[in-house]
Amino acid sequence: MLSQAAMRTLRASILFLFLFLFPALLYAKGIRGTITDEAGKPLAFASIFVKQSGTGTTANENGFYEVTLDSGRYEIIYQYLGYETQVRIIEVDNDFVQVNVTLKPQATVLPTVVVQDGNEDPAYTIMRKAIAKAKYHTQQLDSYTARVYIKGAGKLKDYPWLAKRALQKEGIEKNRVYISESVSEVKYTRPNKFEEKVISIRSDGKDNNTSPNQYIFGSFYEPEIQGTISPLAPKAFSYYKYEYLGTFQDRDYEVSKIKVTPRLKGDNVVEGVINIVEGWWSIHSLDIHTTKMGIQIYIKAIYAPIDDKAWMPVSHQFRVEGKAFGFEAEFKYLATVSDYKIKLNPKLYVDNDKMEVIDEKVQKEEAKKIAANKPAPAKKSKQPDNAKLLQERLESGKEITRKELNKMMKDYEKEERKQQKEPLVISDNTFKVDSGAYKKDSTYWATVRPVPLTQEEVKGYQKSDSMAVVSRRIEEGDTLKSSKHKGFQPWDLLIGDSYKVSKHSNFKIHFPMPNFNTVEGWNLVYKVSFGSILQDTNKTRLTITPAFRYAFSRKVASGNLKFALRNNKYRFEVEGGRYIKQYNADEPILPIVNSFTTLLLEKNLMKLYERRYIDLMYRRKLSQFVTVSGTLSWNKRHELLNTSNYKWVDRKKIEGYTENRPVNVELTNTAFPDHEALIGSVRVAARPWLKYQIRNGHKQEINNSSPTITLDYNKGIHDALGSDVDFDQIELGIKHEFNIGVRGHVDVALRAGAFTNSSNMYFMDYKHFLGNKTPFATTDPVGSFRLLDYYTYSTDDKYFAGNVHYHFRRFLVTSFPLARMAGVSENVFVNYLATPGSKNYTEVGYSIDGILRLFRLEAIASFQDGKYQDYGFRIGINTSFAINFSDN
Structure with a gap:
């Protein structure tokens, strides 16, 4: 029997359900039914x-749908790609109206124009008009608001057996459905501001890396969407071939069906069908497929x-699937946009019936008439108002050539950019999650969910909800602890780990990786770091990193201590101690x-010396284009000699380890006595055409939007603090990808x-270059050499170094579509070095x-004065990854 307390709770629950849920069920009304084919x-x-309400939704996998509506008369439009649109007029009273709909296959009609030898496919005229009007569509709305519902369901279909135990510990099961749902309120403000507020979310977090939001909130009217070339891009004809498949009628609109085929299959291009509304030259719907790093992405959209x-x-609709390293996963997404409220751009809006785009390449006579009848522009002493001229031109007649429209839109956008407060901001996105977004219960979701869940998704939620409770308790500091959150353990001293000390502070023990070199023998570096955010307003962060090093062959202990203070405007560092360093301060060889x-x-390639030192560094952004940094370093430098001859493999053809003195053609003896050196440097880095995107108020630079131009000046300061060095060096550099x-x-x-001055220098003060004599390419692939010795051509004179890499979309191996689809690409590169002794050293x-x-995988040949040398x-990391790593 139930206790009295339990009975009271039960009665209260029944009363709550009666008072609050029953009225909602009583007054719920709208339409529901199933959508099927014939x-x-x-x-x-x-x-x-x-x-009438600007509301969109979709049926579920079983074709069932349900839309909640107030009483009234509604025009309901049912659509499915490849089927005729059906319109129903429905009266909603005090209950749900059952509306089952049967859609017929779409009747596509080919025009009387037949493509014959020498004639162009009609698709090209249609696409030229659509491309010409794409910019118009991006500027057509001043703003809009809408509500977006997104449902994602994903599962891991396969994984290697070695990963089974690790995945099971994380609660990840093969073929189990992981589901997430969210409802967001979105607002767009021209030209580039987008705001999203998530008002409710239900997720287990297993799909964060596959979310399609960037496609949903992007636009195929833009030249690119997430790096993928749009079929409506100005340069689309270089990337795609088009084929006219016919025209179908959708209510009062004629829609042309265009097949899109990449001229070169691979990443960042689409393939499929795009439907264009005649006269409007806008997107009606699309069914396309693209790839990203071998991940297959299938997209369907209806407008x-x-x-x-x-x-x-x-x-x-999105389907994302892919295989990599034995893992196979699939994610499906469904997004519906409803409650549209649009505000038109008054400077551009005209009745679409008044503007017909003329393709002057085909419609030559019409284009001549437009050119002959176009009034001459009035002579003005000041700059014309392009926005006004564009509006007058659009309202003056029914026809405009696509070239004229393109030019006017470019002039209009250029004029608008001048008036923007931040013209270099490409996108301004704000993303917020409502404080109560995670607190909505299943009753709430049952009322707002536009697409009913399937049985498989319901089962996935039941497991996800139980796991979410455990995860939330762990995050909130509950006594439940996973193996990853069990606090400090003794073995952490040997393998390292990270710990959250407080809300804004963390502590890390770095993995103590042992290494070997001939100077120290085996050596062990033990490092810890503490980081803390000092100010939330500008995210000022303090990091303290002490490091201890022991050389077993030298029987010498050393170490250093580093303080770093940084935010988005400046960085200040102080570091000091006793430590070893490579002669090339850029440290081209990984330990x-x-x-x-x-x-x-x-091959003991790494050459080392020891220094007792104090380094100061300060870097600050003077503007969004210019950054200035300066360093001041005091060193007491000491030469090191080999102390170990230990090896695992004794190669008889090699006489033994070389001494710890670099070999150089300009300086016959690189040995040096103990000395002191005070060296200062200043760097100015400019990116004059840099562009930004804003995310939640924080500016983020867009990579490769501007070349980076650097000017460096290094000075060996003589007789200050006992300094023995005296030199002056200046360098100009430029780096860019285009x-x-x-x-x-x-x-x-x-x-x-x-x-310009080399009165007193030691070999570590020379200009060194990023050479490589190991089988592995570990430095920046653009800016380093592959076969060059590390120190042979280091110089204290004039020098020039150049690196050019050409990345092909199709070359030799990539002539095969399967290779491109697998993410393979090819590069050809040339590296060149000119110093007094390098003899025009060149690598191809x-x-x-x-x-x-x-x-x-790289193959390289080197030359000097045009003569073959070696x-x-x-073997290296994929260039796209390596460049990103080098920039961090």
Whole structure:
């Protein structure tokens, strides 16, 4: 029997359900039903649009739909790609109206024009008009608001058996459905401001890396959407071929069906069908497929004429699937957009019936008449108002050539950019999550969910909800702890770990990686770090990092201590101690790579010296284009000699380890006595055409939007603090990546400099270059050499270094579509060095990128004064990853 307390709770629950839920059920009303084809097969995710309310939704996988509406008379539009649109007039009274709909296959009619030898496919005229009007569509609305519902369901279909135990600990099961839902209120303000507020969310967080939001909130009227070339881009004809498949009637609109085929299959292009509304030259719907790093993305979208003024997307379907390293996963997404409220741009809006775009390439006579009848512009002493001229031109007649429209839109956008407060901001996005977003219960979701869940999704939620409770308790500090959140353990001293000390502070023990070199023998570096945010307003962060190092062969302990203070405007660092350093301060050899070459190949390539030092560094942004930094370093430098001959493999052909003194053609003896050095440097870095995107009020630079131009000055300060050095060095550099059209893109890095004074220098003060004699390419692929010795051509004189990389979309291996679809790309590069002793050193190389999506294989040959010298092979990380790493 139930206790009295339990009975009271039960009675209270029943009363609550009666008082609050029963009235809602009593007064719930609208339309519901199923959508099928003529054979009775459900049309999964068919689109339903309510014209009077601007509300869109979709059916579920079983073709069932339900829309809650107030009493009234509604025009309901039912759509499904490949089927005729059906319009129903429905009267909603005090209950749900059952409306079952059967859609017929779309009747596509080919025109009388037949493509014959020498004639152009009609698709090209249609697409030229649509492309010409794409900019108009991006500027047509001053603003709009809407509500977006997104449902995602994903599952891990397969994984390697080695990962089974780790995945099970994380609660991830094969073929289990992980589901998430969210409802957001979105607002767009021209030209580039987008605000999203998530008002409710229900998610287990297993799909964060596959979310389609960037596509949903992007626009195919823009030249690119998430790096993918749009079929409506100005340069689209270089990337795509188009084929006219016919015209179908959708209510009062004629819609042309266009097949889109990439001229070169691979990443960042689409393939499929795009439907264009005749006269409006806007998107009616699309069914396309693209790839990203081997991940397959399938997209379906349906648009509707909001207030009969602008075609906007009302439903999206996404399927994301891919395989990598034995893992196979699939995610499905459904997004519906409803409650549209649009505000037109008064400077551009004209009745669409008044503006017909003329393709002067085909409609030559019409274009001549327009040119002959166009009034001459009035002579004015000041700059014309392009916005006014455009509006007058659009309202003056029914026809305009696409070239004229393109020019007017460009002039209009240029004039608008001048008036913007921040013209270099490409996008301004704000994303917020309502404080009560995670607190909505299943009753709430049952009322707002426009698409009923399937049985498989219901089961997925039941498991996800129980796991979410555990995760939330862990985050809130509950006594429940997972193996990853169990606090400090003794073995952490050996393997490292991170700990959250407080809300704004963390502590980390770095993994103590042992390494080997001939100077120290085996050595061990033990490092910890503490970080804390001092100010929330500008995210000022303090980091303290002490490091301890022990050299077993030298039997010497050393270490340093580093303080760093940084925010988005400046960075200040102080570091000091006793430590070893490579002669090249850019440290071209990784310790782990040097350990490999030394112990297994008997090549001790890393050359080291010891210094007692204090380093100061300050860097500050003077403006959004210019950054200035300065360093001041006091050093007491000491030469080191080899102390260990230990090796794992004794190669008889090699006489033994070389001494710890770099070999150089300009300085015959690189040995040096103990000395002191005070060195200062100043760097000015300018990116004059830099562009930004704003995310929640924080500016983020857009990579490669501007070349980086640097000017460096280094000074060896003589007789100050006992300093023995005296030199002056100046260097100018430029680095940039730019597209050269459909065939690929180019990376360029150029550096030129000279020592105007070299009165007293030691070898570590020379200008060194990023060479490489190991089998691995670990430095910046654009800006480094592959076969060059690390110190042979270091100089205290004039120098020039240049690196040019050409990335092909199609070359040799990538001539095969399967290779491109697997993410493989090819590069050809040239590296050049000019110093007094380098004899025009040149490297010519070829590389295959994206092997297993991660690796790069290079083949290189070197020349001096045009004469062949050497060849070699290198293994590295995929260039796209490596460049990103080097920029951080």
